[in-house]
Amino acid sequence: MTQAPERYMGNGLPRKEDPNLVTGKANWTDNIKLPGMVHMSMLRSPFARAKVTKLDVSAALERPGVVAAFTGADLAEEWPGGVPCAAVVSEEQKTPFFPPIVTDEVRHVGDVVAVVVASDRYAAQDALEFIEVDYEPLPAIVNMEDALKADSPLVHEDLGTNECFTYTANVGNTDELFDRTDDSGDAGAEIRGPEIQGQGDTDEAFRQASVVVKERYIQQRLLPTAIEPRAAVAYPDPGHGGYVIYSSTQVPHLAKIVLSLATGIPENQIRVVAPDVGGGFGSKLNIYREEILAVVLAKTLGVPVKFVEDRSENYQATIHGRGQIQDIELAADSEGKILGMRVKLLDDMGAYLQLLTPVIAISGGAMFPGVYTFDNFSIEIKGVFTNLTPTDAYRGAGRPEACYAIERAMDSLARELDMDPAEIRRRNFYEPFDEPTANPAGLMYDSFNLQGALDRAIELADYQSLREEQRRRRESNDPVQLGIGFATYTEICGLGPSHALAGLGIGGGGWEVASVRMLVTGKVEVATGTSPHGQGHETSWSQIAADVLGVTPDDVEVLHGDTGIVPFGRDTYGSRSLAVGGIAVYHAANKVVEKGKKIAAHMLEAAEDDIEFEGGKFSVAGSPDQNVGIGDVAGAAYLGNDLPEGMEPTLNETMTFDPPNFTFPFGAHICVTEVDTETGAVKIRDYIAVDDCGPVINPTIVDGQLHGGLAQGIAQALYEGVIYDEEGNLLTASMVNYMIPGAPELPNYTLDRTVTPSPSNPLGVKGVGEAGTIGAPPAVINSVVDALSPMGIRHIDMPASPMRVWKAIQNAQGKPSGDRQEDASLGASAADIKQGGDA
Amino acid sequence: MRRIQVSVNGVAYEHEVEPRLLLVHYLREGLNLTGTMVGCNTSNCGACTVLLDGESVKSCTLFAVQADGHEITTVQGLQTNGDWHPMQTAFHEQHALQCGYCTPGMILASVSYLKENPNPNEEDIREALEGNYCRCTGYENIVKAVQQAAGQTS
Ligand code: FES
Ligand code: FES
Numbered sequence: 005m006t007q008a009p010e011r012y013m014g015n016g017l018p019r020k021e022d023p024n025l026v027t028g029k030a031n032w033t034d035n036i037k038l039p040g041m042v043h044m045s046m047l048r049s050p051f052a053r054a055k056v057t058k059l060d061v062s063a064a065l066e067r068p069g070v071v072a073a074f075t076g077a078d079l080a081e082e083w084p085g086g087v088p089c090a091a092v093v094s095e096e097q098k099t100p101f102f103p104p105i106v107t108d109e110v111r112h113v114g115d116v117v118a119v120v121v122a123s124d125r126y127a128a129q130d131a132l133e134f135i136e137v138d139y140e141p142l143p144a145i146v147n148m149e150d151a152l153k154a155d156s157p158l159v160h161e162d163l164g165t166n167e168c169f170t171y172t173a174n175v176g177n178t179d180e181l182f183d184r185t186d187d188s189g190d191a192g193a194e195i196r197g198p199e200i201q202g203q204g205d206t207d208e209a210f211r212q213a214s215v216v217v218k219e220r221y222i223q224q225r226l227l228p229t230a231i232e233p234r235a236a237v238a239y240p241d242p243g244h245g246g247y248v249i250y251s252s253t254q255v256p257h258l259a260k261i262v263l264s265l266a267t268g269i270p271e272n273q274i275r276v277v278a279p280d281v282g283g284g285f286g287s288k289l290n291i292y293r294e295e296i297l298a299v300v301l302a303k304t305l306g307v308p309v310k311f312v313e314d315r316s317e318n319y320q321a322t323i324h325g326r327g328q329i330q331d332i333e334l335a336a337d338s339e340g341k342i343l344g345m346r347v348k349l350l351d352d353m354g355a356y357l358q359l360l361t362p363v364i365a366i367s368g369g370a371m372f373p374g375v376y377t378f379d380n381f382s383i384e385i386k387g388v389f390t391n392l393t394p395t396d397a398y399r400g401a402g403r404p405e406a407c408y409a410i411e412r413a414m415d416s417l418a419r420e421l422d423m424d425p426a427e428i429r430r431r432n433f434y435e436p437f438d439e440p441t442a443n444p445a446g447l448m449y450d451s452f453n454l455q456g457a458l459d460r461a462i463e464l465a466d467y468q469s470l471r472e473e474q475r476r477r478r479e480s481n482d483p484v485q486l487g488i489g490f491a492t493y494t495e496i497c498g499l500g501p502s503h504a505l506a507g508l509g510i511g512g513g514g515w516e517v518a519s520v521r522m523l524v525t526g527k528v529e530v531a532t533g534t535s536p537h538g539q540g541h542e543t544s545w546s547q548i549a550a551d552v553l554g555v556t557p558d559d560v561e562v563l564h565g566d567t568g569i570v571p572f573g574r575d576t577y578g579s580r581s582l583a584v585g586g587i588a589v590y591h592a593a594n595k596v597v598e599k600g601k602k603i604a605a606h607m608l609e610a611a612e613d614d615i616e617f618e619g620g621k622f623s624v625a626g627s628p629d630q631n632v633g634i635g636d637v638a639g640a641a642y643l644g645n646d647l648p649e650g651m652e653p654t655l656n657e658t659m660t661f662d663p664p665n666f667t668f669p670f671g672a673h674i675c676v677t678e679v680d681t682e683t684g685a686v687k688i689r690d691y692i693a694v695d696d697c698g699p700v701i702n703p704t705i706v707d708g709q710l711h712g713g714l715a716q717g718i719a720q721a722l723y724e725g726v727i728y729d730e731e732g733n734l735l736t737a738s739m740v741n742y743m744i745p746g747a748p749e750l751p752n753y754t755l756d757r758t759v760t761p762s763p764s765n766p767l768g769v770k771g772v773g774e775a776g777t778i779g780a781p782p783a784v785i786n787s788v789v790d791a792l793s794p795m796g797i798r799h800i801d802m803p804a805s806p807m808r809v810w811k812a813i814q815n816a817q818g819k820p821s822g823d824r825q826e827d828a829s830l831g832a833s834a835a836d837i838k839q840g841g842d843a
Numbered sequence: 844m845r846r847i848q849v850s851v852n853g854v855a856y857e858h859e860v861e862p863r864l865l866l867v868h869y870l871r872e873g874l875n876l877t878g879t880m881v882g883c884n885t886s887n888c889g890a891c892t893v894l895l896d897g898e899s900v901k902s903c904t905l906f907a908v909q910a911d912g913h914e915i916t917t918v919q920g921l922q923t924n925g926d927w928h929p930m931q932t933a934f935h936e937q938h939a940l941q942c943g944y945c946t947p948g949m950i951l952a953s954v955s956y957l958k959e960n961p962n963p964n965e966e967d968i969r970e971a972l973e974g975n976y977c978r979c980t981g982y983e984n985i986v987k988a989v990q991q992a993a994g995q996t997s
Contacts, residue, residue: 028878
């Protein structure tokens with residue numbers, strides 16, 4: 005690799021993105037105003053399931069400012085494809101037609117019944133009240149286990165079932181393993197009698213005694229809650245024909261394809277722009293019915309159409325995350341070595357399939373074995389339709405679910421064997437490796453050194469002193485008990501090799517594109533197919549290009565988020581941007597240098613093999629005075645009047661990088677909590693995270709990603725959870741009653757890194773966007789349960805709110821704890837099953 | 844319609860507005876001051892925070908008519924002769940923003956708070972910002988930025 009005298013990679017440069025953002029000059033979608041622009045507002049269903057028996061928009065049309073109003077029947081021909089789902093995870097998968105506006109039946113609270121277009125937002129909103137609509141409410145399907153019963157009503161009558169798909173995978177011999185050791189009776193762990201192998205050698209027999217841990221865990225639904233709600237502006241493109249859509253999206257390139265499939269408008273007549281985007285976390289990795297509607301209305305009315313959702317619409321109509329019931333069994337020998345794992349999941353689809361809904365649990369499915377090596381693994385995943393908001397990717401997308409289950413189960417196993425939770429993890433770790441190594445589900449982990457990360461975390465936490473403090477508090481019956489919780493995790497990043505994505509049922513397209521152009525003035529343009537919304541790609545990609553080309557990051561301008569400017573791209577999600585898109589930048593910049601060498605050789609009248617490149621200068625080996633700067637080479641390439649025979653003018657190189665494998669960052673987290681046994685309040689006293697995402701391009705940005713990820717993981721563990729009632733009403737429908745944590749609720753973090761390069765790409769980078777969200781939930785809950793374990797408490801469901809913790813303590817002490825509203829969508833909670841508490 | 848007179852970022856305006864027009868919409872749609880954003884409309888997130896006579900308020904909870912006769916500062920009014928306010932510099936230097944959507948509100952709430960309490964400790968800062976949500980940063984760097992602006996760190 006060529007190298008600048010100053011290396012920018014590895015440097016925590018302040019971000020290039022910031023100046024616009026701190027001065028109020030950002031370009032949010034909601035800022036866009038165009039001549040003749042109208043606003044659309046949706047009439048949304050107040051029922052989870054109902055027939056629409058009467059619908060008349062004519063009175064709304066009479067209201068001041070109203071331009072148009074439509075029912076689903078009016079526009080049905082405009083969306084032949086409906087809202088598309090890109091995932092097919094089994095041959096039998098049921099994919100319902102998902103119309104932007106329903107025509108007969110509403111299927112979740114917030115489903116769209118009609119649309120009004122008016123001169124401004126207030127007028128559109130006012131007019132909704134004048135739409136005449138009658139509903140015949142039907143019993144709602146809210147709970148996944150009920151939905152699968154034979155007599156359940158159906159979310160989609162035409163599909164004949166509420167089961168979207170069943171996916172199974174079986175490696176090794178789990179059934180035999182569990183049938184041998186499992187009494188399939190009560191939930192909970194048990195130590196089985198010895199497997200007699202030798203004769204009369206009880207020591208030997210006890211050494212092989214196996215333990216089976218059976219647990220049920222709940223992944224509550226979560227609201228992704230990007231602080232910028234969704235927004236879109238669609239308009240007929242006056243210059244070129246076709247349509248331009250500005251959208252607050254993570255995926256302008258995917259949106260271009262999906263909008264074409266949905267509407268039948270040819271793909272080459274659609275340009276999608278993602279301007280500044282105020283957070284996504286997976287919720288904007290989707291193409292929504294409102295975006296399709298905006299395009300359809302721009303086409304129908306011939307004017308710019310704007311849609312901006314308010315927060316309650318965001319909570320009803322933007323995808324939810326998680327929503328799983330997890331049954332997990334682990335079998336181990338008496339030394340704590342895992343022999344096998346069996347997993348059964350129910351995964352809540354909601355009422356329709358959004359872009360990736362069915363694939364979320366499946367992509368996480370292969371991650372259930374976590375950082376532990378063993379042979380026998382089986383998993384069964386059922387996708388279930390309910391009359392609730394559709395689920396899809398939310399930060400981590402399948403991986404936090406998997407990590408939580410295995411990391412909670414590891415603690416159960418440790419408890420059954422009376423073993424230290426760090427020790428049981430260590431006994432099952434892979435030995436460090438740096439070449440791809442198969443996990444029990446067949447994924448090829450790229451490189452691990454788990455021992456290094458765990459050692460460092462234990463050192464930073466001063467683990468032994470913590471255990472001593474815990475012992476003292478226990479002995480003195482301190483009302484505030486200390487908990488120490490571990491999570492050692494890996495995640496799958498860098499989505500991904502196209503062939504592997506095809507295997508997951510989403511076709512492929514795991515590559516990423518970058519173009520690097522040297523302009524005639526010596527400046528550099530990098531066009532990337534990634535589409536950042538807070539991740540700082542402009543800064544990091546500039547650092548990569550600057551180092552390869554021997555310029556400064558300020559010389560580099562990064563272009564992104566506009567299909568008119570960057571024609572091909574696969575956008576930003578799944579912690580893929582650096583490990584795929586950043587590598588494409590690296591390769592494209594190197595191609596520029598390679599072509600530059602040929603030109604420099606020609607200019608310096610030397611052999612190409614003798615040309616060296618360093619610090620932005622091409623020079624002849626052995627005579628450094630004979631040199632030419634990359635800017636001059638760019639100028640010569642641009643003018644094109646004196647180039648090597650047959651060479652195309654310009655220094656403008658493109659790379660489409662399709663990685664050979666995913667990347668697998670890993671790490672060790674330790675959460676130290678103080679749990680007030682009188683109030684149930686949990687305070688995170690310390691959070692130690694040692695993460696290994698390979699070499700780091702910008703450590704400041706990486707730490708920021710970790711902070712934010714940890715915050716969202718802690719939020720799932722302690723604070724957040726969607727609550728539906730039995731009728732499918734969303735009780736957490738605004739920020740007033742859905743608690744995202746503010747500054748007082750969250751701790752500072754103790755972060756450190758180990759560096760194990762990935763063999764999947766030349767920079768060895770892995771990805772970091774979701775690490776915190778994956779490691780934190782089990783670390784926090786393991787810590788809370790650890791604090792309370794002397795009381796016999798073995799599990800508390802997320803979010804471990806003061807009320808839940810207090811109830812668990814009351815129940816453990818045989819005291820009444822009263823009732824409270826719990827979410828109706830996920831069945832009896834694990835804690836209730838485990839502890840026999842009240843419902 | 845009602846006539847209001849307001850001074851926004853030092854510029855005097857006079858407009859006829861609907862009595863129900865929210866201040867945040869007046870700023871965004873009426874004056875094109877799009878540095879003030881909407882995140883919730885329920886007075887929870889703080890994305891719409893502006894200064895009203897120097898004190899932070901949530902402009903989604905005020906009607907434009909309530910600002911009649913008052914002085915408003917939005918994030919666009921924080922610079923002096925083109926120089927960033929120390930709080931803007933601190934947010935940049937401490938990496939206290941990612942997507943930046945919460946940032947103008949967060950900066951204005953912090954500016955107003957330091958006037959009230961120029962020498963806060965970490966816990967004070969966290970409590971003071973409880974009405975401003977950030978979904979990206981986890982707050983640690985925001986707290987550091989406020990400490991920097993308070994002159995507690997470099
Ligand atoms: S928009 Fe005003 S507080 Fe959220
Ligand atoms: S930086 Fe994105 S919400 Fe704060």
